[in-house]
């Protein structure tokens with residue numbers, strides 16, 4: 207156990223314009239940190255910064271992101287390749303864009319596993335089918351044989367989550383992992399993510415607009431607005447007794463089901 | 466009055482490389498009237514997006530009929546289809562699909578206006594106004610899709626879809642990347658357009674509480690079929706089918 211990831215006064219800029227200001231928090235092994243907040247406030251940017259995926263225009267301009275004594279923004283691309291996927295996994299906000307359009311899901315996932323040392327295709331397919339079945343796919347083999355465009359939005363999203371889990375990373379950076387799922391399937395995916403945390407002590411950074419998902423999963427909650435942290439604390443505490451005016455406004459606007 | 470959209474016995478079969486059939490949409494019929502807000506909810510993979518793509522003619526029907534504003538558009542193409550798009554617009558599930566990555570968001574919206582006869586100057590001004598009502602500052606007109614966040618891209622797509630003041634707007638998970646306060650602003654905007662122009666909505670959405678707030682009527686899809694249909698309040702508070710019950714019980 208112990209601390210696994212630390213953001214230390216992080217600023218991120220795109221084209222020299224600072225979009226994320228002075229963000230600090232730490233995540234323990236096995237901890238789930240929910241990140242919610244305004245659209246455009248820098249949530250995806252925070253996750254991408256850890257993976258060195260800010261693109262040509264973006265960079266961490268101040269502060270540091272520490273992972274096991276290493277500064278992630280300072281890693282060479284070779285070092286980053288070695289740990290990305292197997293130690294730090296990412297689930298992208300646009301699930302579809304994380305796949306190549308012209309090869310099947312099964313081929314792509316096996317390549318990913320091969321890059322991290324798995325040789326046995328049959329064993330891989332067995333594992334993948336078993337995992338897919340737990341994500342609410344009645345016919346897992348069809349998913350392996352499909353091209354990404356042949357899958358619905360929510361199916362692509364589930365494949366993205368499953369792909370990140372296959373490598374059993376120590377940290378999972380999950381950007382809106384359930385936004386395209388109906389509520390019954392969402393429940394299954396949440397259960398799987400909680401199970402992975404339970405079994406392997408995976409820490410999860412969970413970006414979501416869905417306060418129900420935060421309530422069901424998060425230990426801590428960070429609320430962002432305009433590139434800044436407006437609130438950070440125990441999730442239950444923040445949800446029950448929000449302090450910042452923006453958090454109060456956000457929680458008050460959540461549509462509630464009248465049963 | 467005739468409905469804005471009427472679809473009858475829609476069916477879509479996809480074939481895999483191996484030649485296997487997959488019936489994504491099976492005997493779906495419904496109508497949407499002027500000013501009406503109709504939701505489609507249901508299981509991931511149940512055929513919601515496919516219905517939207519059939520109605521907007523992005524995909525050919527296997528069987529069935531699509532009538533928009535009294536005109537049969539089931540096989541429409543070319544000029545006739547262009548005419549249909551003046552009445553019907555769609556916001557896609559993935560914002561990336563909505564915009565060409567090589568064009569700025571502003572060009573994407575202005576081009577749409579210019580295609581339907583606005584001058585360059587008018588189109589530019591209108592683009593800025595549309596972005597503003599969707600909560601985006603003027604500088605987003607000059608940004609490329611990858612330079613905007615997921616929710617900002619979604620709002621730009623909504624701005625473009627309402628640009629031509631269509632009669633029917635199809636929104637496929639179009640607010641799923643928005644935080645709840647921005648989402649409430651967008652829905653208020655859509656409600657205002659509905660009141661002013663009798664704009665009708667086909668609203669595909671997983672957030673059932675939102676559907677209860679926003680929509681008049683709900684279709685519930687499961688495995689390619691509409692399994693339940695009725696007034697939102699009725700279906701959500703008193704679901705009849707086992708699948709609908711399970712769905713509503715799973716709301717967090």
Ligand SMILES: Nc1ncnc2c1ncn2[C@@H]1O[C@H](COP(=O)(O)OP(=O)(O)OP(=O)(O)O)[C@@H](O)[C@H]1O
Nearest residue numbers: 220225245246247248249250251612613614615616
């Ligand atoms: N490549 C880029 N160039 C310029 N600005 C960018 C770029 N990428 C993101 N931004 C800006 O940085 C800010 C933060 O974006 P980010 O994608 O992190 O937001 P977010 O909190 O994930 O929003 P959402 O909830 O809408 O996905 C936004 O205002 C966005 O417009």
Ligand SMILES: Nc1ncnc2c1ncn2[C@@H]1O[C@H](COP(=O)(O)OP(=O)(O)OP(=O)(O)O)[C@@H](O)[C@H]1O
Nearest residue numbers: 356357358359360479489509510511512513514515
């Ligand atoms: N181009 C295609 N080729 C083959 N199969 C397809 C294609 N598009 C969709 N399908 C299949 O059709 C079914 C319905 O997909 P659709 O995208 O309509 O679902 P959906 O209800 O929108 O789901 P979600 O809520 O996950 O977006 C799925 O089983 C999907 O795999």
Ligand SMILES: [Mg+2]
Nearest residue numbers: 250299614615
């Ligand atoms: Mg984002």
Ligand SMILES: [Mg+2]
Nearest residue numbers: 358359514558
């Ligand atoms: Mg869909």
